[in-house]
Amino acid sequence: ADAPMDAPRDVAHDLPDRDDSGCPEPPDDLCCCSGDVVHAPPRCVDGVWSCGSLGQLWSGFDCVRSCGSACTSFCTPEQTCDPLHGYLPFVRDRPCTDDAQCVAETHVVDCCGTRAVVGFRETDLPRFRSLAEQCTAHLGECDCPAGPTTADDGHVGDPDMARVACVEGRCRTSF
Numbered sequence: 001a002d003a004p005m006d007a008p009r010d011v012a013h014d015l016p017d018r019d020d021s022g023c024p025e026p027p028d029d030l031c032c033c034s035g036d037v038v039h040a041p042p043r044c045v046d047g048v049w050s051c052g053s054l055g056q057l058w059s060g061f062d063c064v065r066s067c068g069s070a071c072t073s074f075c076t077p078e079q080t081c082d083p084l085h086g087y088l089p090f091v092r093d094r095p096c097t098d099d100a101q102c103v104a105e106t107h108v109v110d111c112c113g114t115r116a117v118v119g120f121r122e123t124d125l126p127r128f129r130s131l132a133e134q135c136t137a138h139l140g141e142c143d144c145p146a147g148p149t150t151a152d153d154g155h156v157g158d159p160d161m162a163r164v165a166c167v168e169g170r171c172r173t174s175f
Contacts, residue, residue, distance in 0.1 A: 102171035113146035
């Protein structure tokens with residue numbers, strides 16, 4: 001599934017022949033996407049994480065460094081409570097063997113009030129709620145409208161209509 005057409009994303013840059021060492025360690029939630037396929041991790045160019053010809057730089061729930069994942073973009077790391085920005089690392093893997101192991105939770109991901117419906121193992125629900133509450137309390141408010149609620153597959157919709165399932169060994173939400 002493709003990410004929403006109006007999802008913000010960083011601009012890709014042409015890559016020089018070599019990487020430079022001016023970037024900090026790349027966050028785990030950055031990848032180079034084209035359409036809904038993750039192509040590669042970004043490269044450091046002139047102190048900026050870039051994708052070159054491999055698409056555009058994205059961040060989001062499904063930005064894992066393997067082919068075939070949906071790419072979903074959210075706000076910058078400084079303004080986000082996106083679970084993949086480090087405070088909920090267990091959401092990254094979300095292992096499962098059947099649908100009964102998975103639950104979905106709606107969570108505020110940025111200071112605008114944008115929400116995402118996240119799928120993960122039911123055993124992680126208490127930890128998710130505790131950490132999500134702490135993170136959301138620190139977001140503050142921005143002078144911007146909330147974006148649409150996004151599922152793990154990149155589709156947007158009514159959070160009450162979200163479904164969660166074990167898809168290819170990972171708990172994932174969809175509308």
